Amino acid sequence: NAGVTQTPKFQVLKTGQSMTLQCAQDMNHNSMYWYRQDPGMGLRLIYYSASEGTTDKGEVPNGYNVSRLNKREFSLRLESAAPSQTSVYFCASNPGTTGELFFGEGSRLTVL
Amino acid sequence: AQKITQTQPGMFVQEKEAVTLDCTYDTSDPSYGLFWYKQPSSGEMIFLIYQGSYDQQNATEGRYSLNFQKARKSANLVISASQLGDSAMYFCAMRRVDTNAGKSTFGDGTTLTVKP
Numbered sequence: 579n580a581g582v583t584q585t586p587k588f589q590v591l592k593t594g595q596s597m598t599l600q601c602a603q604d605m606n607h608n609s610m611y612w613y614r615q616d617p618g619m620g621l622r623l624i625y626y627s628a629s630e631g632t633t634d635k636g637e638v639p640n641g642y643n644v645s646r647l648n649k650r651e652f653s654l655r656l657e658s659a660a661p662s663q664t665s666v667y668f669c670a671s672n673p674g675t676t677g678e679l680f681f682g683e684g685s686r687l688t689v690l
Numbered sequence: 691a692q693k694i695t696q697t698q699p700g701m702f703v704q705e706k707e708a709v710t711l712d713c714t715y716d717t718s719d720p721s722y723g724l725f726w727y728k729q730p731s732s733g734e735m736i737f738l739i740y741q742g743s744y745d746q747q748n749a750t751e752g753r754y755s756l757n758f759q760k761a762r763k764s765a766n767l768v769i770s771a772s773q774l775g776d777s778a779m780y781f782c783a784m785r786r787v788d789t790n791a792g793k794s795t796f797g798d799g800t801t802l803t804v805k806p
Contacts, residue, residue: 611794620694620781620796621735628789636793668735670794678725679783679794681735 580604584669584682591659591689599654599685601669609672610652611636611679612644614665621668627652659689692717694782696797703772704805710757711767711800713782721788724765726756729779729799738780741765742787772804 582603591597603610608629613621613636623636627646641663643655652671656663666686670679693716703709715724726738741749741756749756757766765784769776779799786792 609792613796618798620696620798621783621794623793623795626793666733670735678737678740679727679735680737684733684735 582669582671582680582682584667584685586685587683588686589688591656591687593660593689595659596655596657597659597687598656599667599669599687600651601653601682602651603669603671603680604650605671605673605680606649607671607673607680608649610646611670612642612652612654613668613670614638614663615668615684616665624654624667656687659687661689663687664689692719692722692784692793692795694784694795694797696782696800698800699798700801700803702803702805703769705774706771708768708770709772709802711769711780711782711802713765713767713797715763715765715782715784717784719786719788721786722784723787724756724758725783725785725794726754726765726767727781727783729781731778735781739767769802774804774806777802777804 585600611626612624625644627633630649669682695714722743724741728736739751739754755768781799782797783794785794
């Protein structure tokens with residue numbers, strides 16, 4: 579009963595390095611999302627994918643790219659990491675028009 | 691655009707008492723849903739309760755109830771009989787529910803501390 583799985587759980591990068599956060603869901607959900615959460619704050623939407631083959635920008639997309647590889651997988655890429663991207667990243671999914679978000683456990687990223 | 695406002699950064703409640711966490715929202719969407727999530731210190735996000743904008747009755751889930759006042763654009767969470775395990779951060783969120791492309795917008799959260 580995996581739900582939403584994110585990897586890696588923790589990552590430390592140096593400024594300018596690149597990395598990809600992986601996310602996979604096994605609930606056959608149509609929509610997938612990437613959020614970031616800075617200390618003491620709520621979640622801000624980076625990118626989302628309403629269905630397989632589509633992606634759209636959220637509130638804070640600068641510095642990120644995404645790929646909806648198939649219905650199960652939605653990856654987030656940082657091409658040139660900056661200290662301002664130090665955050666906890668959450669992947670989430672939901673079935674479609676209604677329903678709550680199902681979250682992964684989060685990925686803690688530190689950029690030095 | 692959607693906006694969620696949670697005006698209480700921190701709240702304290704005595705164990706076994708009830709507590710209300712405030713949430714106001716703003717949206718021009720005719721059909722929307724309001725959600726509350728709990729985030730314990732371990733960091734995971736846990737769904738608590740949902741209220742649809744066209745629902746006639748306030749939602750309830752066990753000790754959680756949502757006090758929905760559409761005209762005032764408020765969706766307060768009421769936790770009855772607080773337990774120590776309720777200590778956590780609580781987020782109010784909303785999204786359009788008439789489209790697959792509905793994006794959830796979150797408030798900044800309220801940290802609840804339950805005192806023994």
